[in-house]
Amino acid sequence: MFKKFIVDSPNQKVRTSDFDPGDTLDLTKEAAEAECERLQCKLADLQEVLFASQKYALLIVLQGMDCSGKDGTVKKVLDAVNPGGYSVEAFKVPTPVELGHDYLWRVHQKAPQKGDIAVFNRSYYEDVLITRVHGQIDDDTARRRFEEINHFEEYLVNNRTVLLKFFLHISKGFQKEKLMERLENPEKNWKFSESDLKERAHWDEYQNCYSDVLSHCSTERAPWHVVPSDHRWFRDYFVLHTVVKALEDLKMEYPLIQGNVRQLIREVEQSD
Numbered sequence: 001m002f003k004k005f006i007v008d009s010p011n012q013k014v015r016t017s018d019f020d021p022g023d024t025l026d027l028t029k030e031a032a033e034a035e036c037e038r039l040q041c042k043l044a045d046l047q048e049v050l051f052a053s054q055k056y057a058l059l060i061v062l063q064g065m066d067c068s069g070k071d072g073t074v075k076k077v078l079d080a081v082n083p084g085g086y087s088v089e090a091f092k093v094p095t096p097v098e099l100g101h102d103y104l105w106r107v108h109q110k111a112p113q114k115g116d117i118a119v120f121n122r123s124y125y126e127d128v129l130i131t132r133v134h135g136q137i138d139d140d141t142a143r144r145r146f147e148e149i150n151h152f153e154e155y156l157v158n159n160r161t162v163l164l165k166f167f168l169h170i171s172k173g174f175q176k177e178k179l180m181e182r183l184e185n186p187e188k189n190w191k192f193s194e195s196d197l198k199e200r201a202h203w204d205e206y207q208n209c210y211s212d213v214l215s216h217c218s219t220e221r222a223p224w225h226v227v228p229s230d231h232r233w234f235r236d237y238f239v240l241h242t243v244v245k246a247l248e249d250l251k252m253e254y255p256l257i258q259g260n261v262r263q264l265i266r267e268v269e270q271s272d
Contacts, residue, residue, distance in 0.1 A: 001025065002238060007214050008223035010150070015211040016226075021171045023228040032237040039240040040080040046247040047081045050115060053252050057112040057161045060119045060243065063129075063213075064168030065206060066196045067178035068229050070121045073168065076236040077243060078119070086117035091126060103127045103145070104152055111156060124149060125213055133205045142209075146216040153222040162246055163222045166239055167210065168229040172203055 002025075007014055024032075050056060060077075062070045074088055089110045098106045104124055112118035128145050131137045137145070157163055179200070182192035199206070218224045225242060229235040 002225070002242065005226045005228070005238070006223050007218035007226065008220050010216070010219050012215060012218060014214050014218075016167075016169060016207045016214070017211075019169055019226045019228065021169045021174065021228050022230040024231055024234045027234065027237070029231070029233045032233050036076070036233075036237050036240055039237075039244050040077075042244050043077070043240065043247070044080040044082070046244065046252070047085050047117060049252045049254055050117070050247065050250075051082075051085045052115075052254050054115040054255075055160060055252065056250055057114050058117040058243075058247065059112055059156065059161050059163050060117070061123045061125070061163070061165040062119065062121055062168060063123060063125050063166070063210075064229065065170055065175060065203075066199055067175045068168035068170045069232060069235060070168060072232065073166075073235060073239055074119050074121060077240050078117075081117070085115075086119065087112070088119045088121055090121040091123060104148070108152075111161065114160060124152075125217075128213060129206065129209050130199075132209050133202050142212070143216070146212070149217050150219060150222075153217075153219070157221045162250070164225070164243060164246055165222065166225045166227050166242075167214065168227050168235060170229045172200075174230045175200065175203075 005019065005023075050058065062073060064070055078086055087110075091107065094103075094106065107120075107124045110118065110120070128137070128142045128149070132139075132142050153163055179192070179196060182188045182196075214224050214226065225238070227235050227238045
């Protein structure tokens with residue numbers, strides 16, 4: 001269903017403008033929201049098997065411009081999941097200790113262990129996005145990091161981490177609308193930051209850098225999913241559907257009890 005939004009070939013030249021952030025595949029909001037309820041229940045069941053089997057880990061990477069809805073996506077997708085089975089990590093400005101290591105050092109420590117789900121609300125891709133937009137790294141460094149990131153992701157996948165990368169794609173007009181809501185609605189004032197306006201001034205530069213990320217860091221085993229996100233309900237449905245399908249494809253099963261089950265039953269029956 002979402003195939004046209006998946007970039008799964010290395011060095012496939014794509015641009016963010018190739019994708020319509022308002023696309024809904026002609027689905028209706030009512031139908032998508034009803035399906036989301038079913039998918040949330042299904043994901044809760046799959047997460048339990050994932051945790052019990054301890055064979056795979058799931059890493060969800062969310063990237064997007066300010067107001068693309070990363071926090072909202074986390075809330076919607078994991079709403080029915082046992083809180084003990086997942087973590088959400090947001091990579092902010094590196095600490096002095098983190099700066100003393102390579103840029104992937106702090107990230108690898110937060111990768112999920114087998115049985116767990118981790119969401120990166122912004123990720124290691126910030127080190128080829130915001131750093132590049134603001135001139136902290138040059139183009140040659142960015143290209144080298146693209147290759148390093150591809151190797152890092154291949155390593156994770158080889159070690160049974162299911163990696164799902166979502167670029168929450170919004171239009172500039174949609175972002176403006178959301179920024180105005182933050183200013184005009186007292187209950188959303190706390191979400192507004194002057195830095196949002198400063199970053200918005202670099203909109204075109206960010207689109208160019210995201211285009212490079214999509215082009216150079218998409219592989220068959222770790223593709224980018226470009227999620228049209230001007231409609232929140234379609235964004236939520238897209239991500240939920242993709243996560244559930246990825247876990248279903250693992251065909252996981254609950255582990256069996258080790259030992260003689262009948263004997264164990266008798267011992268329980270005879271216990272005080």
